[in-house]
Amino acid sequence: MINRLAIIGVGLIGGSLALALKGKGAVNEVVGYSRSEDARQQALDLGIIDKAADSLAEAVSGADLVFVAVPMGAMNSVFEGIADYLSPEAIITDGGSAKAQVVAAAKQCLGEKFKQFVPGHPIAGTEKSGPSAAFPTLYEKHRIVLTPVSETDSAATAKVKAMWQLTGADVFEMNVEHHDTVLAATSHLPHVLAFNLVGMLAERNDCDEVLRYAAGGFRDFSRIASSDAVMWRDICLGNQDAILSLLEQYHQGIKQIEEAIRNQDGDYLIDVFSRAKKARDSRFADPNLIDNSEV
Amino acid sequence: MINRLAIIGVGLIGGSLALALKGKGAVNEVVGYSRSEDARQQALDLGIIDKAADSLAEAVSGADLVFVAVPMGAMNSVFEGIADYLSPEAIITDGGSAKAQVVAAAKQCLGEKFKQFVPGHPIAGTEKSGPSAAFPTLYEKHRIVLTPVSETDSAATAKVKAMWQLTGADVFEMNVEHHDTVLAATSHLPHVLAFNLVGMLAERNDCDEVLRYAAGGFRDFSRIASSDAVMWRDICLGNQDAILSLLEQYHQGIKQIEEAIRNQDGDYLIDVFSRAKKARDSRFADPNLIDNSEV
Numbered sequence: 264m265i266n267r268l269a270i271i272g273v274g275l276i277g278g279s280l281a282l283a284l285k286g287k288g289a290v291n292e293v294v295g296y297s298r299s300e301d302a303r304q305q306a307l308d309l310g311i312i313d314k315a316a317d318s319l320a321e322a323v324s325g326a327d328l329v330f331v332a333v334p335m336g337a338m339n340s341v342f343e344g345i346a347d348y349l350s351p352e353a354i355i356t357d358g359g360s361a362k363a364q365v366v367a368a369a370k371q372c373l374g375e376k377f378k379q380f381v382p383g384h385p386i387a388g389t390e391k392s393g394p395s396a397a398f399p400t401l402y403e404k405h406r407i408v409l410t411p412v413s414e415t416d417s418a419a420t421a422k423v424k425a426m427w428q429l430t431g432a433d434v435f436e437m438n439v440e441h442h443d444t445v446l447a448a449t450s451h452l453p454h455v456l457a458f459n460l461v462g463m464l465a466e467r468n469d470c471d472e473v474l475r476y477a478a479g480g481f482r483d484f485s486r487i488a489s490s491d492a493v494m495w496r497d498i499c500l501g502n503q504d505a506i507l508s509l510l511e512q513y514h515q516g517i518k519q520i521e522e523a524i525r526n527q528d529g530d531y532l533i534d535v536f537s538r539a540k541k542a543r544d545s546r547f548a549d550p551n552l553i554d555n556s557e558v
Numbered sequence: 559m560i561n562r563l564a565i566i567g568v569g570l571i572g573g574s575l576a577l578a579l580k581g582k583g584a585v586n587e588v589v590g591y592s593r594s595e596d597a598r599q600q601a602l603d604l605g606i607i608d609k610a611a612d613s614l615a616e617a618v619s620g621a622d623l624v625f626v627a628v629p630m631g632a633m634n635s636v637f638e639g640i641a642d643y644l645s646p647e648a649i650i651t652d653g654g655s656a657k658a659q660v661v662a663a664a665k666q667c668l669g670e671k672f673k674q675f676v677p678g679h680p681i682a683g684t685e686k687s688g689p690s691a692a693f694p695t696l697y698e699k700h701r702i703v704l705t706p707v708s709e710t711d712s713a714a715t716a717k718v719k720a721m722w723q724l725t726g727a728d729v730f731e732m733n734v735e736h737h738d739t740v741l742a743a744t745s746h747l748p749h750v751l752a753f754n755l756v757g758m759l760a761e762r763n764d765c766d767e768v769l770r771y772a773a774g775g776f777r778d779f780s781r782i783a784s785s786d787a788v789m790w791r792d793i794c795l796g797n798q799d800a801i802l803s804l805l806e807q808y809h810q811g812i813k814q815i816e817e818a819i820r821n822q823d824g825d826y827l828i829d830v831f832s833r834a835k836k837a838r839d840s841r842f843a844d845p846n847l848i849d850n851s852e853v
């Protein structure tokens with residue numbers, strides 16, 4: 264049971280955790296802080312938080328669990344702002360999409376309390392953002408990755424794990440670097456690719472007309488290009504190395520496909536396309552298993 | 559009313575047209591031909607066709623409307639195989655995803671009868687293929703593009719248009735080159751990008767583990783990588799110029815994003831990502847309008 268949960272950043276990720284835990288009766292009181300007055304008021308109105316705090320200090324004072332769910336570029340200033348006000352027993356965790364940068368920021372700002380920080384990343388989300396995007400079942404049957412480091416108190420990790428399990432999520436541990444590479448491959452790179460395609464079409468004079476002929480394939484491919492620009496700027500800048508190295512690899516693949524198209528080398532195309540189809544079908548064969556696959 | 563409809567290639571596209579027209583009582587008899595005995599039998603069993611023909615000649619003899627829905631690489635041999643058996647009044651149309659190549663093949667093979675050929679492309683589909691993937695509502699509220707050329711008989715175009723309208727589709731005309739560019743941008747390029755990403759992940763030793771952490775964004779982005787490899791080889795080879803030129807443009811965009819990530823130029827990223835988000839949101843704002851947007 265959490266007595267006082269502080270949510271810093273009451274948007275999709277923070278708001279959904281609050282709603283899920285409240286729904287399970289797992290928390291006595293939720294205090295929320297967001298940079299804008301507007302977001303705080305919305306979160307209150309939507310019943311996401313019980314109390315809006317006027318400052319980071321107020322939000323975390325007396326909290327036994329603090330969830331930081333702001334864009335990654337704001338993590339550093341949040342950690343700075345809360346460090347002095349965290350109770351000695353408070354556990355801090357976050358939802359940032361890339362972990363190395365967040366861990367470095369926490370280490371730098373939290374001092375002694377860094378051992379109480381459990382880095383985390385819920386592999387769940389939508390392209391929507393803000394308090395109104397939050398919903399209580401976001402994490403059900405989704406994966407949460409925790410990336411504790413050598414300093415992390417294992418009791419803190421266990422508590423954060425238990426908290427996430429209450430939302431119906433499956434919790435896994437991974438090391439920071441592995442997490443950042445895996446997520447660059449399955450999430451960050453696809454976002455960059457989709458943003459780039461739609462951004463390129465948006466520059467055409469005939470963009471509206473072109474998009475009128477876009478069907479379901481394009482709609483699904485490009486859904487992630489509707490994601491929040493600030494969040495994705497921060498992820499790109501925060502997971503720079505992994506993303507750049509995968510982009511390089513990606514480009515090698517495209518160059519070979521280009522060559523094959525130029526040389527009318529159908530066999531090469533069949534080879535790549537079939538391998539891709541096979542891998543994709545084996546992961547997503549049954550649509551009901553999408554976010555629920557066995558380990 | 560169509561007396562005898564011949565479907566050459568009784569898969570997703572051909573089969574769905576047959577089912578739609580039968581459902582509307584718009585056709586007396588559907589004769590189907592497919593390369594494999596298996597597909598023919600399946601199409602019969604599923605009620606897609608009333609009669610399976612043993613040859614192209616048999617399929618088109620006496621047909622007043624012939625729909626060619628084979629992979630683009632097989633169009634040429636189909637046109638060759640039917641040319642001599644088409645009745646003088648028969649109208650021929652197709653569903654190939656890129657038009658210049660199909661038009662060239664038809665022109666070369668159909669001789670005098672080329673004027674009866676109405677090139678077409680239904681902007682509808684799924685990543686599934688074969689007779690079992692066909693369903694009667696595939697075209698409802700979807701766009702069909704016809705790309706008649708100067709030789710095309712306008713009465714033939716009108717009849718093909720009327721046929722598609724019976725399926726509940728909206729029918730548009732475009733010139734061949736414009737079609738091939740627009741579709742390269744909204745369909746062919748995204749397919750190549752998705753195939754390449756999943757193909758690249760499939761080569762990793764830890765592919766299974768990596769894909770386990772792929773969430774909804776990846777699932778939707780990569781759905782089109784589950785498409786048929788033969789069909790997409792043929793489209794890539796058949797729409798070579800438009801695809802290569804867009805890939806080049808795409809790469810320029812990626813290079814600038816890479817630069818921005820490397821230089822921690824957040825403003826540039828925000829700029830591209832917001833433009834993309836805006837364009838995507840304006841096209842797909844209301845999920846109910848997805849395939850139903852007004853002209």
Ligand SMILES: NC(=O)c1ccc[n+]([C@@H]2O[C@H](COP(=O)([O-])OP(=O)(O)OC[C@H]3O[C@@H](n4cnc5c(N)ncnc54)[C@H](OP(=O)(O)O)[C@@H]3O)[C@@H](O)[C@H]2O)c1
Binds near residue numbers: 392
């Ligand atoms: N969306 C996803 O799919 C997803 C999935 C997994 C993890 N994540 C991660 O979760 C975190 C939050 O993402 P989200 O999708 O929940 O974004 P969001 O819906 O935009 O919520 C972020 C919240 O943080 C507030 N905020 C922004 N800057 C702040 C600051 N300096 N101090 C305090 N509050 C601030 C924002 O409100 P105001 O600016 O109005 O105050 C907003 O309410 C990010 O680190 C993201 O990488 C996102």
Ligand SMILES: NC(=O)c1ccc[n+]([C@@H]2O[C@H](COP(=O)([O-])OP(=O)(O)OC[C@H]3O[C@@H](n4cnc5c(N)ncnc54)[C@H](OP(=O)(O)O)[C@@H]3O)[C@@H](O)[C@H]2O)c1
Binds near residue numbers: 569591632687
């Ligand atoms: N799928 C889409 O989303 C989509 C959308 C718009 C347009 N198209 C276009 O529509 C056409 C058909 O695509 P589809 O998705 O319907 O593919 P599909 O489901 O695989 O159907 C193609 C059919 O053609 C048969 N076939 C293959 N080679 C043949 C040949 N040489 N002679 C006679 N039959 C042959 C195949 O059966 P057997 O080989 O077993 O005989 C199969 O039944 C393609 O040109 C494609 O570009 C597809």
